[in-house]
Amino acid sequence: MRLIVKLTLTLGRPVGRALLYPICGYFLTFSKQSRRASHDYLRRALGRTPGVRELFAHYHCFAATILDRVYFLSGRADRFEVDVEGIELVRQTLARQRGCLLLGAHFGSFDVLRVLGRAESPVVVRVLMHERNATKLNSVLGALNDDLPRQVITLGQPQTMLKVSEALARGEIVGLLADRVVAGDKLLPCEFLGDTALFPGGPYQMAALLKVPVLLFSAFACGDNHYRIRFEPFAERIALGARDDGAAALAVHAQRYAHWLERQCRNAPYNWFNFFDFWRDAQAR
Known part of the structure; x- marks a missing residue:
């Protein structure tokens, strides 16, 4: 990864993208x-059996979004065309002098959100990330953006909720x-792409504790230099109530999210970066 970052910044994005073809071919061939x-x-997403070309497109889309992170993190987003849908929803929510939670997925690129920080009316986004992923991100890409560690809030630490609350x-x-x-x-079984899969309850428990609005976010690649950002409403406030009612409410919110993610996957199937058996654990229960 460090080598690709260095070559991309030195020789340009076309060279970096050219390197992705043998890399993707290697993983497609040898990573069973x-x-x-x-x-x-x-x-499941296409509704038919995919061929080798479609499998390669999935790998390549994943690799290309990682490569593009180099540019978004280093302040070179002007190389891309980024369409934004639903930004007024975000601004109306933030106009109440209170922040909001933004639920996304491993779909497209979360880093495209950085273009909002350079808008005429900038929007500040902090990202919640698990410690292992945060450490890996900072070690490889932190040199591109000195502010990156301050933009990430690490999950699972004693001060996590305090930092989230302060940001909001x-x-x-x-x-x-x-x-x-x-x-x-908390594991929540949900119907997703024709079968049962497990989704986390943590995001909705956090939203209920913080009592803030929740929005949905996707930013997917739709061309060599083109991304599309879309914001959608999810909940003005999440309330869970007593134990039994709370468990039922969690399940409802998780299923709504799963339906939303399914729509994204059918709309832009190569943008969901799932390279493990997502349905296995639910089937084993």
Whole structure:
């Protein structure tokens, strides 16, 4: 990854993108587990059996968005055409002098949001990230943006909720990806792409504790230099109530999110970066 970053910044994006072809070809050929997972996911999202070309497109879209992070993180987003849909919803929400939670997925590129920080009326976004991912991100890409560690709030630490609450009180957006279950998460079975999969309950429990609006976010690649950002409403306020009612409410919110993610996957299937058996754990229960 460090080599690709260096070559991309030195020789340009076309050279970096050219390097992606042999890299993607290698993983498609030799990574049996990720190839099987990609095949299973694309079969569900496309509604038919994918061919080698479609599997390669999935790998390449993933690799290309990682490469593009170099430019978004280093302040070179002007190289891209970025369409934004629903920004007024964000501004109306923030106009109440309170921040909001932004739920996304491993879909497209969360870093495209950085273009909002350079808008005429900038929007500040903090990202919630698990410690292992935050450490990996900072070690590889932190040199591109000195402010990157301050933009990331690490999950699972004693001060996590305090930092989130402080960011929201400043009228900032706190974003997190809600399509992966981690250790300690409440597991919520949801219908997703024709079968049952497990989604985390943590994002909705956090939203209920913080009592802030929740929006949905996607930013997907739709061309070599083109991204599309879309914001949608999810909940003005999440209330869970007593234990039994709270569990039922969690399940409802998780299923709504799963339906939303399914629509994104059918609309832009190569942009959901799932390279493991997403449905396995639910089927084993």
